[in-house]
Amino acid sequence: MNKTIKILLVILCIVCLGVFLFSGYKLFSKLSEYKAAQKSYEKMSEQYVTAETPAATTSPVSEADTSDEEKETSPITVDFTQLLATNEDVCGWLYSKDTVINYPVAQGEDNNEYLHHLLDGTYNSSGTLFLDCECGPEFSGANSIIYGHNMKDGSMFNSLHSYSDQAYYDAHPVMYLNTPKQNYKIEIFSAYICSYDSDTYTLSFASAEEYAAWVAKMKSQSTFTSDTEVTVDDRVITLSTCTYEYDNARFVVQGKLVPLAG
Numbered sequence: 001m002n003k004t005i006k007i008l009l010v011i012l013c014i015v016c017l018g019v020f021l022f023s024g025y026k027l028f029s030k031l032s033e034y035k036a037a038q039k040s041y042e043k044m045s046e047q048y049v050t051a052e053t054p055a056a057t058t059s060p061v062s063e064a065d066t067s068d069e070e071k072e073t074s075p076i077t078v079d080f081t082q083l084l085a086t087n088e089d090v091c092g093w094l095y096s097k098d099t100v101i102n103y104p105v106a107q108g109e110d111n112n113e114y115l116h117h118l119l120d121g122t123y124n125s126s127g128t129l130f131l132d133c134e135c136g137p138e139f140s141g142a143n144s145i146i147y148g149h150n151m152k153d154g155s156m157f158n159s160l161h162s163y164s165d166q167a168y169y170d171a172h173p174v175m176y177l178n179t180p181k182q183n184y185k186i187e188i189f190s191a192y193i194c195s196y197d198s199d200t201y202t203l204s205f206a207s208a209e210e211y212a213a214w215v216a217k218m219k220s221q222s223t224f225t226s227d228t229e230v231t232v233d234d235r236v237i238t239l240s241t242c243t244y245e246y247d248n249a250r251f252v253v254q255g256k257l258v259p260l261a262g
Contacts, residue, residue: 034153037126040118045102049093050077071261074176074183084180087119091131092139094146094239096175099159105146105177107131115147126151134203138181139257142211143203143236150241150251157241160253163191169224175255177237183262186237186255189230190222196248200238208232218254230256 052075078093083104092105106114106128114128132145148157162168175186194200200218205211215230230236234256243251 033124037124048079048083073260073262074178078178080180092177092179094177100155103129105129141203142205145238147240160241161251163253164223166224183260185258185260187228187258188255189226189228190218190254192221192223193245193249193251196250200252
């Protein structure tokens with residue numbers, strides 16, 4: 001082996017080592033980001049969210065109510081007074097029982113603000129769940145859209161993809177959305193893959209007929225079957241995350257907002 005070949009092999013080894021070390025550094029940095037985001041959200045949940053006991057999840061109806069059923073309340077209580085003191089952009093808290101979805105929802109001045117930032121402003125690829133900046137306050141529009149990342153560690157909106165399976169929907173037919181003024185149950189009725197610019201992301205409608213047709217189309221695209229009925233008087237919540245079946249594809253889960261007693 002001549003001297004030139006030896007030098008080339010040494011250079012090649014150095015390059016390979018450099019690539020290996022850089023890849024290791026990037027992986028370590030990414031895992032550190034994931035862990036930092038997880039700790040941040042776990043801390044917020046411990047500070048601001050209280051899980052209700054089974055006995056406290058319902059409240060007796062008044063004597064004037066002829067129904068024997070009890071009024072349903074949210075399974076969690078959120079201290080929005082303290083949470084809003086940390087960041088006034090917080091507009092809700094999304095919770096799905098027995099899943100990782102237990103996160104605050106923010107609404108920024110644009111849709112980039114929370115794409116890669118935590119609530120405290122720290123840069124993090126996990127970002128924050130956020131309501132589309134063009135949606136009305138208190139989820140008042142016909143269709144309110146919450147975006148979240150499809151994280152490789154299973155956090156944020158990664159688990160939404162499980163709704164492609166009927167059995168998963170049957171086990172998780174509802175989520176809960178608490179807001180500073182009203183708590184809601186989200187009765188899920190559809191999940192499917194769509195393009196980022198599809199009519200799924202329509203926020204307002206010219207007429208009740210147009211809205212009814214849109215709802216019917218959303219239901220028809222679902223990967224699972226649901227008995228949930230959605231009328232023109234209902235409001236829809238659309239949960240959106242990335243998927244990779246084709247360029248700019250999105251996986252969405254949709255449900256109707258049902259106001260709760262508390």
